[in-house]
Amino acid sequence: MALVGGGSGSFIGRVHATAAVLDNRAALVAGALSSNPERAKASAPDYDIPEARAYGSVAEMLEKENALPADQRIDFVSVATPNFTHFEIAKAAVEAGFNVICDKPMTFDLAQAEDLLKVVEGSDSVFAVSHNYTGYPLVRQARQMIKDGLLGEINAVRVQYIQGWLRSKLEDTDSKQAGWRTDPKKSGAAGCFGDIATHAYNLGRYMTGLLPEEISCHLKTFVEGRLLDDYGTAIVKFENGALGTVTASQISHGRENDLSIEIDGTKGSLQWRQENPNEMIVRANGEPHKIYTRDPNAPFTNEMGAAACRLPSGHPEAFFEAFANVYRASYDAMAARALGQSFEKKDTVYPNVYDGVEGMYFIQQCVASSQEGGAWLPMKHPAARR
Amino acid sequence: MALVGGGSGSFIGRVHATAAVLDNRAALVAGALSSNPERAKASAPDYDIPEARAYGSVAEMLEKENALPADQRIDFVSVATPNFTHFEIAKAAVEAGFNVICDKPMTFDLAQAEDLLKVVEGSDSVFAVSHNYTGYPLVRQARQMIKDGLLGEINAVRVQYIQGWLRSKLEDTDSKQAGWRTDPKKSGAAGCFGDIATHAYNLGRYMTGLLPEEISCHLKTFVEGRLLDDYGTAIVKFENGALGTVTASQISHGRENDLSIEIDGTKGSLQWRQENPNEMIVRANGEPHKIYTRDPNAPFTNEMGAAACRLPSGHPEAFFEAFANVYRASYDAMAARALGQSFEKKDTVYPNVYDGVEGMYFIQQCVASSQEGGAWLPMKHPAARR
Amino acid sequence: MALVGGGSGSFIGRVHATAAVLDNRAALVAGALSSNPERAKASAPDYDIPEARAYGSVAEMLEKENALPADQRIDFVSVATPNFTHFEIAKAAVEAGFNVICDKPMTFDLAQAEDLLKVVEGSDSVFAVSHNYTGYPLVRQARQMIKDGLLGEINAVRVQYIQGWLRSKLEDTDSKQAGWRTDPKKSGAAGCFGDIATHAYNLGRYMTGLLPEEISCHLKTFVEGRLLDDYGTAIVKFENGALGTVTASQISHGRENDLSIEIDGTKGSLQWRQENPNEMIVRANGEPHKIYTRDPNAPFTNEMGAAACRLPSGHPEAFFEAFANVYRASYDAMAARALGQSFEKKDTVYPNVYDGVEGMYFIQQCVASSQEGGAWLPMKHPAARR
Amino acid sequence: MALVGGGSGSFIGRVHATAAVLDNRAALVAGALSSNPERAKASAPDYDIPEARAYGSVAEMLEKENALPADQRIDFVSVATPNFTHFEIAKAAVEAGFNVICDKPMTFDLAQAEDLLKVVEGSDSVFAVSHNYTGYPLVRQARQMIKDGLLGEINAVRVQYIQGWLRSKLEDTDSKQAGWRTDPKKSGAAGCFGDIATHAYNLGRYMTGLLPEEISCHLKTFVEGRLLDDYGTAIVKFENGALGTVTASQISHGRENDLSIEIDGTKGSLQWRQENPNEMIVRANGEPHKIYTRDPNAPFTNEMGAAACRLPSGHPEAFFEAFANVYRASYDAMAARALGQSFEKKDTVYPNVYDGVEGMYFIQQCVASSQEGGAWLPMKHPAARR
DSSP, X not given: OEEESOOTTOSHHHHHHHHHHTTSSOOOOEEEOOSSHHHHHHHGGGGXXXXXXXXXXXXXXXXXXHHSOTTTSOSEEEEOSOGGXXXXXXXXXXXXXXXXXXXXXXXXXXXXXXXXXXXXXXXXXXXXXXXXXXXXXXXXXXXXXXXXXXXOSEEEEEEXXXXXXXXXXXXXXXXXXXXXXXXXXXXXXXXXXXXXXXXXXXXXXXHHOXXXXXXXXXXXXXXXXXXXXXXXXXXXXXXXXXXXXXXXXXXXXXXXXXXXXXXXXXXXXXXXXXXXXXXXXXXXXXXXXXXXXOOTTOTTOOHHXXXXXXXXXXXXXXXXXHHHXXXXXXXXXXXXXXXTOOOOSSSOSSOBHHHHHHHHHXXXXXXXXXXXXXXXXXXXXXXXXX | OEEEEOOTTOSHHHHHHHHHHTTSXXXXXXXXXXSSHHHHHHHGGGGTOOGGGBOSSHHHHHHHHHHSOTTTSOSEEEEESOGGGHHHHHHXXXXXXXXXXXXXXXXXSXXXXXXXXXXHHTSOOOEEEOOGXXXXXXXXXXXXXXXXTTTOSEEEEEEEEEOOTTSSOGGGTXXXXXXXXXXXXXXXXXXXXXXXXHHHHHHHHHHHOOOEEEEEXXXXXXXTTOSSOSEEEEEEEETTSOEEEEEEESOXXXXXXXXXXXXXXXXXXXXXXXXSTTEEEEEOTTSOEEEEEOOTTOTTOOHHHHHTOOSOTTSOOOHHHHHHHHHHHHHHHHHHHHTTOOOOSSSOSSOBHHHHHHHHHXXXXXXXXXXXXXXXXXXXXXXXXX | OEEESOOTTOSHHHHHXXXXXXXXXXXXXXXXXOSSHHHHHHHGGGGTOOGXXXXXXXXXXXXXXXXXOTTTSOSEEEEOSOHHHHHHHHHHHHHTTOEEEEOXXXXXXXXXXXXXXXXXXXXXXXXXXXXXXXXXXXXXXXXHHHHTTTTOSEEEEEEEEEOOTXXXXXXXXXXXXXXXXXXXXXXXXXXXXXXXXXXXXXXXHHHHOOOEEEEEEXXXXXXXXXXXXXXXXXXXXXXXXXXXXXXXXXXXXXXXXXXXXXEEEXXXXXXXXXXXXXXXXXXXXXXXXXXXXXXXXXXXXXXXXXXXXXXXXXXXXXXXXXXXXXXXXXXXXXXXXXXXXXXXXXXXXXXXXXXXXXHHHHHHHXXXXXXXXXXXXXXXXXXXXX | OEEESOOTTOSHHHXXXXXXXXTXXXXXXXXXXXXXXHHHXXXXXXXXXXXXXXXXXXXXXXHHHHTSOTTTSOXXXXXXXXXXXXHHHHHHHHHTTOEEEEOSSOSSSHHHHHHHHHHHHTSOOOEEXXXXXXXXXXXXXXXXXXXXXXXXXXXXXEEEEEOOTTSSXXXXXXXXXXXHXXXXXXXXXXXXXXXXXXXXXXXXXXXXXXXXXXXXXXXXOOSTTOSSOSEEEEEEEETTSOEEEEEEEXXXXXOOSEEEEEEEESSOEEEEETTSTTXXXXXXXXXXXXXXXXXTXXXXXXXXXXXXXXXXXXXXXXXXXXXXXHHHHHHHHHHHHHTTOOXXXXXXXXXXXXXXXXXXXXXXXXXXXXXXTSOOEEOOOTTXXX
16 A cells, blocks of 8 residues: 655545554555655655655656565555645556545546546556545445335435534644645635535435435635635435435534434434444334444344444444545455456445546536526536446 | 414414413413314313303404403413414404414415514504524523624524424324315415424524525425425525525424524534523534533523523423413513503514514515525515514 | 412422413412411412412411312412421321322421321322422333333332532522521431432332332532531342442532433333433343333323323423423322322322332431441331332 | 454454554564464464464463564563453563553452562563553543642542443353353453453543542342342442442443443533543533533643544544553553663553552452442552552
8 A cells, every 4th residue: 555645734644544554454555645755755754654665756656666566566545635636646546557545525626537537447446535434334334224225215315514623714824734625726616515515415425325416506605715615505406306405614613523414215214423423313203213323233233334343332433443444345346356356346335436526526516506696507427326 | 361273183272371371470261262163162171261251263252352341351362273364363363452472474475474564563462473492591592692792793504493293194194283284275385394494494583683685495395295395495695694504394204393503603603402402502613512501590691591491400491481481571561561661572582573474475485486496586574573 | 279388589389389280280379488477478479379368377378278168278288398397287288188299308307207107198188299200201101111011120220310509518608499408407317318319219219110128328428517418329229139329419510400310121221311301212232222202192102101291292391391290190189089089099100108208218228327337228118109 | 562362253352453553553463362272373364463473372472472583573462361361471471571461350360460560560561451441532631630630629430331231141152252251260250340340440540540448349140140240339438538439230231331430529520421432521510511522632632632632523533542542652651661761650641550450459349348248348459559
């Protein structure tokens, strides 16, 4: 494994590095940790990356790694850099034959995403996008429950992703995180909606499997002088007639990372919240509300849910473990590839390049709809995972 | 006090009767409990209403009560009938000189509401609309906190009102409640949005004081064959630039009466939920989240909050007490009127006829917007409480 | 109905007055509201008690009420005075032929309680003790579930009652509440354990029906100079081998009225908390945790639970309603008595004189055990409700 | 790092292996994974332990590792075997010069613990005991808050540790976990109290720093035929007059791993629960309840709390991370030792051999007290961490 990004001040680089090795199925042995070659090399000891494999650029890394014997070179590249650089790095890595785990949103804009999709489809590479919230065991449990029809036909999905850290104009301080995330040249067309509403939208899609048809969106920038949206709400019409809402905020005082979802079906409903991820409430009229806990050994836990657990119930698992589950699922595919076996590329347990494309389409259409006063725009992308 | 409605099968009639007398400031002494004269009289003993004052019709009641000496006759009429009858009853009661507590939504349509407003404005009557959720102590505490500027400028309001009782087609059974509420001839232009989204909208307005400008709405009917909406979401642009969302459902399995609100201001945010009404979470970046409990004696409790309490903290108060607080506030005005004193008519603690008009406008514009694909329609009504 | 106690500064008098009439099955028409005759009369208007029936003393009240025609006189007396006066008032009221609702703890000491028991047993009076927490619908639901064997054999009961209001030496201020409750001459042998641990102990007994055998207790006084205990924990051995723990505190900062209980049976366990009384968690190995809500219409709600509800689920009920349920159950007995019918005196839905005796025995044995370093003392009282 | 124990069917071995390397400060390179030499070697690939260092016995491991050059041999041994084997393994490892992370309870009985203490004191080895719940960031935050006097003098500590997995006689099935834990020859004198009450007791001691004086305990075995206790409650008198209660259960249906603590001080109180570890409630009379979240960047987070975090607030951390914090703290000491620097041995951030001794004393005195009907026995051990 090689890490791109993750130099000092990075949050997500460290998360990738920790999650990737949590199950001892990978080792971080190489990296291009910063776009600044000197800083890239200086950061290597933080990750125990040997000096020889601390590269000054991605190009150098790909070239030199490919020059190593097959059993010594890296299998995959984790891309944990600001959005505007994802495309070039991921594309190069795939073209160099490596598997890729790419942070979200997948690219800077939809055009890049569609290009990248072609590159990936033309390759044998495993390509995962780190919509890490799909890795929570109860999210996967819910996904399978819905697939199995336990909630009946899905009518409504409400997703909220509420944060407060950008309540003040943090981009005017030395916050590296705030800096690039609010900069349209680095983050892309959307701020809040690119950074977190994409997660929320993806979560609803992943759990319900509903296919979108049209979208209407309203974005706001509440912090004066900010260049991108910091709040917004989108309404989604799904093909089956269901109605979805996605609300995201970066300006809600004291709110931390409050991603939550409610799903209503004709046979049951459910509710889950990322900040308390080991519980999910499942309801049906006339029955007591049921708290499903993350319990790998319980009769009510399905295969998807159980496979995502590492600990018995009551021993809480959390963010790192969920993130690691995205990695773990992609490793199965990488292993298959390494053995020359075929492996599923579209309907994967891990979020993939198709989800990445749809995420970029979501951003594009939300921004466009908002500019047109909430006009309904198409949301069916031909590449969307069905 | 006289009750109109409340005959067998009624839910809200009993609630009015209980709430009105909770503080021993009124007594239920007369009634026209059903539109069916015989049933009206037969229901009287359920409320300890003496036979002589168990009237067969509202007209009879108003006439006979007015014929009684002033110190024996009723002071006010509580209207707890299906929506389509509110207007006629309330109008007659006001014209007969009585005060009125009217259930919500105030009338069948906006035109009636505007007519009623004129009648009320031309009278001395105290007129309250039972948006009972405004009676919760922590709702009033929040209202004053916001008025006092403790949350700063309000940017966003998210209200949800989620129920599940109409998940099946209950109107095809003998459910009286479901029957009229899903019947456009009795309920009005909206189902779910008339019955509960009006509460949710009113709660946001009451707590924040924000003035609406435009609204866009999407209504759905998920239960096949139902004649009115049973789900929907509306987006509100407020005059100050704030964005509001109102989502209401009657088809969410196992959800009971889950009205909740989140408010984001530039200085703080808050969160409250009707099903757990004795707690409110107030947050500000950099501070621990604060749980404000309903505590009449705490230094952090303001005058509005404390005045709405009957019990010390930890001794939970709930639905009846909140409902009774709407009555209690209106009694102060009635007492002033009885003493020939002036009293505030627009900016009242209790929801009033202006709120009733705005509620009907909300319903009308939501239905119209939804029919036009979510078009933005004006939401500034000249009569709205400012 | 007549109220004894409840003059200015009283908390529980107002609660009795409100709860007693909540269902419109009683009216407060007489009272001896203070031990000070002048204050007694002065307080009468607060309760709408007519001057003629605002008595200066209990003796006067009982005499004059008995002189009224049977259909005009009161049916029962509610005793809401400090503990040391309960016995004399309750005894006199019973001897005068009235029914009694007596606040807890029932008397000043066990000897008084045993005397009072004889008086009640020698009369036809209905006698209830206001262990109001037994009135919560879910408490009664749990009681019947356990009686019905749904939790199997009960092994363990853990009850906590945690308050913080006596953290400082409030008895040195002008707090009437704190004054008598911490005064051994007025409160009795125990402070915290008399005031609230009795509730906690009673709740465990009421819900489980387990019969106590022995008790060991440790009391503490943490506030310097206080004359009675303000913290303690007791361990109870039940006849069937179950182990119970009762912990009570008045000195836990910020804790309001946090009575909670956990019960473990061989087939299931449950958990309930007074501050959030509309929910109860029921668990069994291998099943999702179940939240039973207070829902009069749900299939899982039993007869006892449903009978204690006034509102549909999601419309929270709370302290007043629970308190009123103790009254309501006693009214059924009073009505039977008035009609000359027989009625159950020992195994009643409402807490009764037998529970009152056991409560006083609990206090006596706890204090004695604590003085002997936690010695095991007998806890089987011959009069205990079986 | 070498792992002892952790062969198939083990739960805690895998946890040690994961936690130890979470921060990339150690690598698992050797092991004696089972007492059965064949199984020991067969399990090695599960942990990526090279065949050459997959030893058939601890003795072999210690000898062969010591024969390796210093820069290649292991630094420490993690002991994750059943209780009755801890002593011999840990002693041998220390005597061989290695550092040790030993699972709890530290030994089979107190005598072994005291022996081991001498061995450790006579060595330079870092010795940690995996009371992993002390590793939660908010536990450490609370510890420092109390040390800093923010809660004032501590009066009361209530700890509960409630599980349900041994509700049935699982030891009669092929459950390896249940088998040794309920076997007095393998587990020691106590079952539930050895396995989990020791954690609960340790947590109270760790957070408050209170020194115990006497203990009284009542143990129960509710599952017929079980050889050790599966339920119990202990009362602790602390030197400063505070009262503590420790209740533990393995027979509470549906309860998972519910360790919770409440602490009352003269200036404030707090409450924390392991199953929801990213929140702690801090209360003071007259103030809103405060939810402290695990937030490394918040002004209210102290040094101890912040140092234990890996992720920003709202990105939940859980069991593995807490466990890893015990390792992390011990690594600092190991690093100091390796550099020949002095390091604190008694008042350490990680639970140490002194805590291990006190844990064994706790078990011994609880069992003895229970056998004597709850007699008060001394609980001051000369070796206890002060």
